[in-house]
Amino acid sequence: MPLHFKSYLNKPSSYKGGKSLSEVSSDKKIYKLSSNENQFGSSPMAIEAMETSLKTLSLYPDRTDHRLCKALEQFYGSVFSADQFITTNSGVANIEMIMSGFLEEGTECIICNPAFGAYDDFARKFGATVVDVPLVGNDLHLDVDAIFGAINEHTRLIFITSPNNPTGTYIPKDQVDALMSGVPDHVVVVYDEVYFQFADADDYVRGIPYVKEGKNVIGVNSFSKAYGLAALRVGYSYSTPEIARYLRQLQRPFMINAVSMDAAIGALQDHEFISSTVESIHRERDYLYLHFDRLEIDYWKTQANFILIKPTMHIAEFEEKLFRGGIMIRDAGPFGAQDCARITIGTREANQLLIETIESILY
Ligand SMILES: Cc1ncc(COP(=O)(O)O)c(C=O)c1O
Structure with a gap:
């Protein structure tokens, strides 16, 4: 009998990341x-925290990410409670965890190319069908009506990214509002905002207000970009209590290593x-x-x-x-x-x- 490789997993990854x-x-x-x-x-405050952390490398890290989630709660001015955050070993790991929670064979995931390569590649690795609703026009804007047209009963996730990789463009608030107000209840919008610190447009908006309103939205973030901690691989997302509770069940004990966790907590204070x-x-x-x-x-x-x-x-x-x-x-x-x-x-x-x-x- 041949081995039971999953057909959708048994192919090379298209998302490889940039060369080091x-x-x-x-x-x-x-x-x-x-x-x-x-x-x-x-972040110098992250480096300082890591230096202290290096003294206890023989010990396992915290079993859970509670300390980092508490630091995030504080960083977000208690808009969300600690258990609304889901931390992972990088932003891409967060994306992968979200997909593992919502995608499987027979489901669909909407992405809007040009987009971060991991969305397409990872979604296929969960056996899902990727539906591309490309950005349109010279300004590469989101085609909200086409997204609505692409949603069906199999749709589970919609990925939007603002500021977007690789275009650097953003989704103005009125377009995000239009999208969020028309997405049906069985679909989650994954709002990837890993570059949010750099955005200075007046009508730039994050995923925060939509999660506060109780919409099915997950805001994905990373310590790799503005904090300058790409080597440590720490990312997180925030969502509604219901979605966060579900995703947090996918975490492993001791998942975030001690040095990375201490660095991330230090970085959050480094305004x-x-x-x-x-x-x-x-x-x-x-x-x-x-x-x-x-x-x-x-x-x-x-x-x-x-x-x-x-x-x-x-x-x-x-x-x-x-x-x-x-x-x-x-x-x-x-x-x-x-x-x-x-x-x-x-x-x-x-x-x-x-x-x-x-x-x-x-x-
Ligand atoms: C849009 C977007 N999302 C997520 C990530 C993931 O970042 P990391 O895995 O380094 O946290 C990247 C990295 O380039 C990105 O461009």
């Missing part, structure tokens, strides 16, 4: 602008690091806009810590030439943005080199 520096070789200093990491370092990171990103975003305009490069205005551009050169060649110049960027094709490159906003030094290199390869 150890995977590439170059005799030059490489600026890694390919994974939307914080180019300004990590200064977040403000200085966000300030630097906005300053450097303006610098890049200025030069992209001067060089007549097409790009989308961003609310995140990266920018999607459409260079007038084949993307593989563009990526290769930038790498030879010392800069790693990401081909956004696999995320559904053909012929586009996603570039993390760097330090001034990195951005200057980026602009000089782009200028020399395109002109």
Whole structure:
């Protein structure tokens, strides 16, 4: 008898994540602008907390995530209680946990490409059918009516992302309102807001008010981006008491390692690091806009810590030439943005080199 591999699991993953520096070789200093990491370092308060944590590595961590959830409750000004948070080993692990709670063979999951590659890949690994309702127009906005048209009795999850990866665009409040008011009761909206700290548009909205209203919404967050803790793999989500109770049953004992938990708790208090990171990103975003305009490069205005551009050169060649110049960027094709490159906003030094290199390869 052959082994009983699940057919939908028995295929290579399409979502692989960006290359790490150890995977590439170059005799030059490489600026890694390919994974939307914080180019300004990590929260000092998180590092301090980790240093203390390192002294007790022989002990198991807390059995549950209660301390981190309490810290989140405080961080959110008690808008939610501690048991409305679900912490995981990264944002992607949170997405995977949500999917394991709601998807199986015969169910459907709506995504809106261009989107974060994990949504499509992970949903298929749970045997679900992925229904793509692409973003539309030059401004890549959400097609709310088309989403309503795609919902049926098999639909379980809708993924929306604001600010969105890889486009950097956001979903204005009136569109989120329209979506949330028309989603039927059997469907959960997963609102991925891992880049929320960078958004400064007046009509940007998070998932918080909708969860407060009792809608079936899960707000997904990560410590990898603004807090600069990508290496530690900590993420969390918040939701209604009913959904959070359900998802929390999927957690394992000792799931969050002690160093990561202490770092995350420390990071939540580090308002200064977040403000200085966000300030630097906005300053450097303006610098890049200025030069992209001067060089007549097409790009989308961003609310995140990266920018999607459409260079007038084949993307593989563009990526290769930038790498030879010392800069790693990401081909956004696999995320559904053909012929586009996603570039993390760097330090001034990195951005200057980026602009000089782009200028020399395109002109
Ligand atoms: C939109 C989006 N959601 C979730 C994540 C997951 O982040 P992490 O797994 O590092 O917490 C990412 C990472 O790039 C992302 O871009």
